[in-house]
Amino acid sequence: MAVETPDSLTSFISSVVLPSTAPNDIRGLVSKIEKKCAPELFSRVRFTIEDFLRELHIALIVVDFQNDFVNGSLSILNGPAQQDPQAVIPPLNKLISLDGFKMVVYTMDWHPPNHISFYDHAKDSDRVLSAQDQKRHLKAFDVVRFESPHTEQVLYPSHCVKNTWGAALHDDVKIVENAFFVEKGTDVLVDSYSGFANNDGLKKSKLESMLRSERINCVITCGLAYDICVMYTARDAAKLGFLTTVIKDCSSGLSDEKIEEANQIFAENNIAVNTESEAELIMTSKKIPLEWISAVISQKLGIK
Numbered sequence: 001m002a003v004e005t006p007d008s009l010t011s012f013i014s015s016v017v018l019p020s021t022a023p024n025d026i027r028g029l030v031s032k033i034e035k036k037c038a039p040e041l042f043s044r045v046r047f048t049i050e051d052f053l054r055e056l057h058i059a060l061i062v063v064d065f066q067n068d069f070v071n072g073s074l075s076i077l078n079g080p081a082q083q084d085p086q087a088v089i090p091p092l093n094k095l096i097s098l099d100g101f102k103m104v105v106y107t108m109d110w111h112p113p114n115h116i117s118f119y120d121h122a123k124d125s126d127r128v129l130s131a132q133d134q135k136r137h138l139k140a141f142d143v144v145r146f147e148s149p150h151t152e153q154v155l156y157p158s159h160c161v162k163n164t165w166g167a168a169l170h171d172d173v174k175i176v177e178n179a180f181f182v183e184k185g186t187d188v189l190v191d192s193y194s195g196f197a198n199n200d201g202l203k204k205s206k207l208e209s210m211l212r213s214e215r216i217n218c219v220i221t222c223g224l225a226y227d228i229c230v231m232y233t234a235r236d237a238a239k240l241g242f243l244t245t246v247i248k249d250c251s252s253g254l255s256d257e258k259i260e261e262a263n264q265i266f267a268e269n270n271i272a273v274n275t276e277s278e279a280e281l282i283m284t285s286k287k288i289p290l291e292w293i294s295a296v297i298s299q300k301l302g303i304k
Helices: 006-016 023-036 039-054 067-071 085-096 207-213 226-239 256-268 276-285 290-301
Strands: 058-063 103-109 143-148 151-154 180-184 218-223 243-247 272-274
Touching (some): 067 085, 085 218, 226 256, 243 276, 256 272, 272 276
Parallel strands (some): 058 218
8 A cells, every 4th residue: 555645645635625726725734734643644634535525415505595685674785795695596596406415404584573683672671771772772783782681682674574575585596395494583582693503502493403314414505694694504514513615606795894704704614615616516526625624634533
């Protein structure tokens, strides 16, 4: 058996990652492996990657592509970044139509009509604003502090109220057969940006158990808004051990500043940011993001 070397490992990794991967990034990963791993263990790194490639089980999570976020009361287009959700529906539908996903999940905000995130309900009797915020004339996107429940909250226009037009998935978005659906933000006094759990972290959705039941180990996600619910869903997926990528041209964000912050969070958590065409390569050619390789050797071999 040939001895694995830094050069041969670099060549191998180059052969399995997406073509857009910068060679310097590959060399940087191999250099990190060299520093953390004895030379005789290099072959183990390769075998770990090869084993992973044989066991890819990928889910697609489409986040909150609902009427109110597309062209309703909280349209992403009206945000500072002025990104139009309708413009990304064609690549989104192309992504959804790809063969090979073990499951396709659609998350949906599914709020009660008096949800804590609605600015016109911030002073309802079942919640208590801080004394300072009680004096304010509140409007959309204000940040307030509630004394009861004890939480900070961004306020929004009423949106995605359950069983209304605004909460329905947009008509132009493809819904696959045997799709899975996850409703979130259902509790009156707790918001839920992530598809996995409420913002307070105390209540999980059914999403993780659904993925585990299908032996999913990789997640491709996209949707609305890139810098809020997509970001929180992707971050939680990565924290739960799913190798994760966000498809940027199938998503729209509210704020350029928050989009940059989301990208930083993705980089810190080995979450790849790719395009629909790159997702197609993942599904058809098993060309994977370098971030997935970095994450899998961290999980399996402790090389961080």
